[in-house]
Amino acid sequence: MLPETPVTPGSPASDPARLLARLISIDSVNPDLVPGGAGESVIADFCGAWLAARGFEIHRLEKRPGRPSLVAIARGTGGGQSLMLNGHLDTVGLTDYDGDPLDPQIRDGRMYGRGTFDMKAGIAAMMVAAARTTAHGPLRGDVILACVADEEYSSSGTEEVLEAFTADAAIVTEPSHLDVTLAHKxxxxxxxxxxxxxxxxxxxxxxxxxxxxxxxxxxxxxxxxxxxxxxxxxxxxxxxxxxxxxxxxxxxxxxxxxxxxxxxxxxxxxxxxxxxxxxxxxxxxxxxxxxxxxxxxxxxxxxxxEPFEADPDAAIVRTLTRHAEQALGHPPVVRAEPYWTDCALLDRAGIPCLLFGVDGEGAHAATEYVDLASLDRLTDILTATIADFCS
CATH class of the missing domain: 3.30.70.360 (Alpha-Beta Plaits)
Incomplete structure (x- = not known):
């Protein structure tokens, strides 16, 4: 086995892997799953500061004390469609992880650590993609990032976000192996x-x-x-x-x-x-x-x-699928997931959505990793999709 390579801290807007390493190093275990878990406060603070430094308008929602969700908005100039990117900040527990779950390590093109796959890679990709698309000025439509609490237990975070915010479409960046996921149980x-x-x-x-x-x-x-x-x-x-x-x-x-x-x-x-x-x-x-x-x-x-099923002809589905095909060099696989995600809540709120995320393995397991090439591809696909849909 190759020696482990420590990840250099940092969070430049051009490098999702460096941002992911910072996110992995922050304990955000869901306390509803593990009594005494750290919760989302520290990671929400970090994401809020990162996005505020890049011109995003920050809204912190904390109906449940110590369980904040973050909504960051890059306001559009008007006349365009708004797009929400949704991902959860919380993770499952750390005690059964094989190694130091908060010390991200790279081996053979993979980053290991708790939450690399489920789903801080998706958070890093959507933050970097949104920062890239708005770095040179606003689009016509709003770009909305929802970094939510509590998806691993009862999804109170996305429920709280949807009480105050909506969008014309949404992408949930849960891991999907770069497959377009249009339904789940x-x-x-x-x-x-x-x-x-x-x-x-x-x-x-x-x-x-x-x-x-x-x-x-x-x-x-x-x-x-x-x-x-x-x-x-x-x-x-x-x-x-x-x-x-x-x-x-x-x-x-x-x-x-x-x-x-x-x-x-x-x-x-x-x-x-x-x-x-x-x-x-x-x-x-x-x-x-x-x-x-x-x-x-x-x-x-x-x-x-509730279960979830997307309309395959929805504008956001067609837009992301087109950019995924261009980036992958072939039409992406269309499939469904047996597990539940916040897509169902967004769909019920009248927001057309789909799920699209990284490749890797180990959600909730003793070893968890993300394929870093897929992280780069996801970031590129989200960047192109945001620019296209919101302009």
């Missing part, structure tokens, strides 16, 4: 509480084992997943899925458990939503109530996010 979380009856372990005549009853639920979930896999498929995303995520039940070895809670996740495709999933789960549970003795349940809806 949604999700819905539910708690299923199975009620038993507590009794001494020697008295099966008095007790109802909530954990054993939950076994029927788990089998039913597995069967539901198999039916979904055989059902109608979305052309890009395939079918929805379901799985049990967390189970809590029981008090002690000598007592029949009176309660068992299962948290489950249902991944959704366009045409499905939390309401339809709740009806689906209730029907499954009602069948168990009718067929399994002493089966009693309570179904509670938790966090849910």
């Amino acid at each position: 949604g999700f819905a979380w539910f708690d299923v509480d199975i009620e038993g009856r507590a009794a001494h372990g020697s008295r099966p005549d008095l007790g109802v084992d909530a954990i054993a009853k939950t076994g029927h639920l788990l089998v039913a979930l597995e069967n539901l997943g198999a039916r979904l896999a055989q059902g109608p498929a979305h052309p890009l995303l395939g079918t929805g899925t379901v799985h049990a995520s967390v189970i809590h039940g029981g008090e002690e070895p000598s007592t029949y458990p009176a309660h068992c809670r299962t948290t489950l996740e249902r991944r959704t495709v366009p045409g499905e939503d939390a309401d339809s999933v709740e009806r689906e789960l209730a029907a499954m549970l009602d069948h168990l109530t009718a067929t399994v003795p002493d089966f009693r349940y309570r179904l509670t809806r938790g966090l849910h996010r």
Whole structure:
């Protein structure tokens, strides 16, 4: 293996890798995922100062103290379309990372560190691209950068941004391997509480084992997943899925458990939503109530996010695809992602959008890296797209 090359700090507007190295060195772990995590304050301060020095109008949104999102605007002269570039500042935790997650290292054309792939590379690319396009004067339309908090948990950052800002189109710079991503799945979380009856372990005549009853639920979930896999498929995303995520039940070895809670996740495709999933789960549970003795349940809806599907003929899709083809030398792959992104919130707010980002690997993993050639290409493609769309 080649020796590691430390990254020289700095943040010139012409070099996204140097800017990325600065971003990686700033701890921005989401505290909703990791209690005590640093949050986004320091990295938002850095991005705000970097962009203000390049003439951007800075808006700091902080409805949740210590969880700021940043909106930076290069105002246009008028008559052009506005474009928002959206990326999240937060990362997942650092403790399971193999090496120093905040010390960016370059090996074999890759930069390693927590957030290199997911998704500080996208933040660096959109900041440098916006600075390049506005360095010699304003475009006709506004260029808006939304550097948001909390995407890794509940996306409160983008929700707060959309309360005050809009645009004619948007690009989310989540990693996509330089593929044009036009759809992704949604999700819905539910708690299923199975009620038993507590009794001494020697008295099966008095007790109802909530954990054993939950076994029927788990089998039913597995069967539901198999039916979904055989059902109608979305052309890009395939079918929805379901799985049990967390189970809590029981008090002690000598007592029949009176309660068992299962948290489950249902991944959704366009045409499905939390309401339809709740009806689906209730029907499954009602069948168990009718067929399994002493089966009693309570179904509670938790966090849910809608799936996303872009219009392939939208102006921003056609513009970015054209510039991607010119930069790559071939038409970009068009695909969908199984995970959720803030695209769904932008789309719901009436902003046509798509997802386009770097190549690399290791989101949420022990080793994470970005391919630096893809970072340069992404920056070039975003620069051309901004200049074209906003002028």
